[in-house]
Amino acid sequence: xxxxHLAILNAERAxxxxxxxxxxLDGGAQRVVREAEIAADPLSxxxxxxxxxxxxxxxxxxxxxxxxxxxxxxxxxVLIGAVxxxxxxxxxxxxLDLSIAVIDPRTAFATPERFPGIDLVAEWPDEAxxxxxxxxxxxxxxxxxxxxxxxxxxxxxxxxxxxxFYVGALGSRKTHAGRVAxxxxxxxxxxxxxxxxxxxxLNIGAxxxxxxxxxxxxxxxxxQRAPRAxxxx
Amino acid sequence: xxxxxxxxxxxxxxxxxxxxxxxxxxxxxxxxxxxxxxGSHLVVDGEGNFLGSVSxxxxxxxxxxxxxxxxxxxxxxxxxxxxxxxxxWRVGLSCGGRIRVFVEPVT
Numbered sequence: 366x367x368x369x370h371l372a373i374l375n376a377e378r379a380x381x382x383x384x385x386x387x388x389x390l391d392g393g394a395q396r397v398v399r400e401a402e403i404a405a406d407p408l409s410x411x412x413x414x415x416x417x418x419x420x421x422x423x424x425x426x427x428x429x430x431x432x433x434x435x436x437x438x439x440x441x442x443v444l445i446g447a448v449x450x451x452x453x454x455x456x457x458x459x460x461l462d463l464s465i466a467v468i469d470p471r472t473a474f475a476t477p478e479r480f481p482g483i484d485l486v487a488e489w490p491d492e493a494x495x496x497x498x499x500x501x502x503x504x505x506x507x508x509x510x511x512x513x514x515x516x517x518x519x520x521x522x523x524x525x526x527x528x529x530f531y532v533g534a535l536g537s538r539k540t541h542a543g544r545v546a547x548x549x550x551x552x553x554x555x556x557x558x559x560x561x562x563x564x565x566x567l568n569i570g571a572x573x574x575x576x577x578x579x580x581x582x583x584x585x586x587x588x589q590r591a592p593r594a595x596x597x598x
Numbered sequence: 599x600x601x602x603x604x605x606x607x608x609x610x611x612x613x614x615x616x617x618x619x620x621x622x623x624x625x626x627x628x629x630x631x632x633x634x635x636x637g638s639h640l641v642v643d644g645e646g647n648f649l650g651s652v653s654x655x656x657x658x659x660x661x662x663x664x665x666x667x668x669x670x671x672x673x674x675x676x677x678x679x680x681x682x683x684x685x686x687w688r689v690g691l692s693c694g695g696r697i698r699v700f701v702e703p704v705t
Contacts, residue, residue: 366622366704371611378604390626390700393674421637423627432626432700434637439604462602 366395373397374436381502385412386434390423419589438504439464440530440589445490445520446510447474450535454508454578455483461582463506466498470516490520506531506585508565512540518547525557531588533562533581562588603639606650610641610704619644620704621665625652626676630695644669652699653679664701674702 370386374397377384383400387408403412411424412433421435442458444451447469458465466484469475475487486493494501501507507524509517512535521544524532534544541563548558566580567587606622613620623640633654640650640658642665652661657679664677680696 366610366702368611368614368704371607371614371704375607375611378607388700388702390676393702421624421635423636432624434624436603436607439602 370395370397373399378436378438381438381499381504383416383435383437385415385436387412388432388434390430390432392429438502440585441466441499441505442585443468443494443498443501443505443507443520443524444510445469445508445517446512446535447471447476447479447485448510449574450510450577450581452479453573453575454581455480457575457578457582461586463585466493468493468498468520469511490516490523494520494523501527501529503528503530505529506588507533508581508585509534510565512536514544514547518544518551521561522548522551522553525553525560531562531585532560533565533584535565536563538564603637603650606639606641609649613641613643614704619669621668621701622704623650623652623661623665623699623701625697626700627698628695629680629697633695634697640665642666642669653697657697657699661699661701664699668701668703672703672705674700676700 374384374386377399385398386395387398388395398406398412403409403416406412415433415435419435419437421433424431424433440463442463442465444467447467451467455465466486467480468486468490470487470489472487475485477485486497488497501523507520507529509520511517517534521532521534545558562584566577567583569580571577571580610620610622621642625634625636625638628636634652638652640648640652640661642648642662644666646662646666648662651658664675668675676698678698
């Protein structure tokens with residue numbers, strides 16, 4: 366690999382943009398295609414498919430064996446609510462190598478003692494996102510856990526508009542029906558609100574905050590690893 | 599902390615800047631129960647220092663040797679490991695899987 370290709374890959378990752386390294390295994394020729402360049406690339410269809418799935422792999426191009434290294438930005442997890450479930454969830458998310466931010470305007474909840482070493486922002490989601498917390502993108506997972514529509518709704522709206530690959534919200538089916546009605550009033554379509562995982566988490570009968578945290582993280586991993594054409598494309 | 603692909607490519611760039619010879623190994627194909635997914639990286643320098651994993655430990659030694667040879671001769675190569683190759687390679691994958699690894703020098 367040429368040094369400048371390596372530098373481009375690292376720079377794109379730092380800027381949270383996807384890139385694909387295309388290696389001709391027969392001749393050894395290599396090039397980097399940035400996310401924004403895929404549409405105009407001769408291999409756009411193939412590259413687009415790999416980007417959507419997030420998977421590296423071999424392909425056959427005009428009789429030559431080609432390897433595509435797909436580099437998607439690292440996943441960020443944004444938790445809305447410095448609540449008990451979030452306290453259980455943070456160390457588990459760290460073990461999964463997710464970078465984490467917790468947002469809660471209620472200063473009684475958002476204390477460093479409750480979230481040691483975690484990027485914690487005691488602001489409303491609208492202020493925090495794009496400010497103290499980088500703006501959401503499609504490589505983000507957002508879980509709204511406060512039960513308070515004043516806090517959760519703005520974050521959910523931002524997450525759906527940014528096409529975050531995972532958007533989940535705590536609350537019963539009845540609570541969620543009310544939420545969907547409010548989000549529809551805010552101008553979101555059924556296809557957007559239909560993407561919210563609610564009640565949040567895989568149905569494993571979770572009871573304790575730690576168990577609920579496991580069910581949420583398992584759902585996030587599934588959303589990340591399952592072919593995500595449609596979800597993130 | 600386990601090293602991620604990000605750490606590995608960042609290390610490859612940093613080591614290159616320091617003037618060290620560097621090779622990058624990438625898992626390009628797997629069959630059966632191979633432990634590391636396609637696209638996984640390992641970076642190695644001319645002294646055999648490395649970061650990352652292509653097989654969860656089974657064939658790292660051989661990949662590091664190939665990486666050091668790639669640094670020395672400047673050529674990329676594809677190497678295969680697994681049950682079917684056990685007579686050709688002294689190391690195999692105990693899980694019964696097979697992998698192919700692309701090893702290239704950073705130039």
